[in-house]
Amino acid sequence: MSSTENHSLLDSKSIVERYHPGIRLLGAGDESFVFTDDVKVYKIFHTDFSYYERIGRQIADRFVGLKHLYDVKCEVLDGHTVFIYDYERSRSYSGEMEEELIETLVEFASCGVVSIDIKPSNFRITEKGLKFIDYGHDLKPFSESEFINMVLNAFLCIRYWADPQFIKMSQITRYxxxxxxxxxxxxxxxxxxxxxxxxxxxxxxPPFREPNNLWIESVVTRFSADWTKVYCLSDMSDELYISPIHNVEDIKGKDILIITRELDHPPELLDKMRESVRSGSRVLLIARNPFFHGDFLNTGT
Incomplete structure (x- = not known):
């Protein structure tokens, strides 16, 4: 572990220990450090805090009462997102357990979620049976294609759990x-x-949504006041938490922020914007940039 990584580890431990004393290190990954006090597990993220907070708020109470998924809670400690769930003594997964793997897959799908990182090291065997332990960036909204991939990886776990190149092998097999x-x-x-x-x-x-464009929310925060009305003209449920509207006439207010995928707006919207500007109001439009896929541009009037 490099000195930079070690410093990050010490900082992370200090933050968690301030609120949950007596912890020890369980593991470390690209996105987080994991600690326990032998009662709870504390997974603290050392990057993209707001992204993981959004993930955490969505999975909180989503897995309550399930057999193979932990009931994950989310806390923000000194600006750092921390996932918390029960600690159980356990041993490594070593193949087989087809029925319990299927039950785990069904629990994920029934909650509207898939994991794109199903692999042997993300399972542990406790006194209560098989448990999935990795909650973070690899949780995605349910889709049939990702469900197929999730099931395939679980199937490969049964026979190839000891393969040191499991991730590479599963990726090749998927193709x-x-x-x-x-x-x-x-x-x-x-x-x-x-x-x-x-x-x-x-x-x-509620639908599980991947917060892909959190920067849009920073734009909303930057340009909005308490009285600003925010509207979304497109179905962007996979990117935003703002419900779309279907009728331009529903846009009301003197301080308006509009988010849309399209630049081809109906005449009624342009009329609405002209009226707002004439009355001394402010309108900010955020639209998808047609020249750079996935990016957005904003224009103000």
Missing amino acids: NWDKEKTKGFIEFFNKAYGRFMENSGSHIH
């Missing part, structure tokens, strides 16, 4: 669908998907 490595996968997938369909609707939660 070439090696017949030998995927033998039996169809049956495994059908079990998982059938169980998921049986449990569909058993857990009702």
Whole structure:
């Protein structure tokens, strides 16, 4: 561990220990350090604090009462996001346990979430059985394509759990669908998907949304006052927490901020903006930049 990483570790431990004394290091990763006081696990993120806070707020109470997923809570300690869940004595996963893996997959999917980092080291065996332990950047909104990938990785865990190159092997298998490595996968997938369909609707939660464009919120914060009305004209539920509107006439207020994917706006919107400017109001428009995919530009009037 480099001196820079060690400094970050000491800082992270100091922050957590200030609120939860008596902790020791459990592990470290690219995004976080993990500590425990033998009662709880504390995963403190050392980057992108607001991103992980958004993730944490969405998974808080989402996994309550589940057999294989921990009930994760989120705290912000001295500006750092910390995920907290129960600590249990455990041992490494060493293959097999097909039924419990399927149950884990179904729990994820039933909660509207997938993990794109299903691998042997992210499972532990406790007295209560199989537990998934990695909650962070790799949690994504449920989609059928990601569900298939998640199930495939779980299937590979059963036989190839000891492969030191598991991640690379699973990535290659996802693209070439090696017949030998995927033998039996169809049956495994059908079990998982059938169980998921049986449990569909058993857990009702708000949609899980990946906060890809948090900088938009910083723009909103920077240019907004307490009386600013913020509107979203496009369905951007995968990027924002602002519900879309479908009728320009619903836009009201003297200080308006509009977010949209499109630059081709209806005449009614332009009329609305002209009226607002004539009356001394302020309008800020944030729209997707058509020349740079995924980026946004903003214009003010």
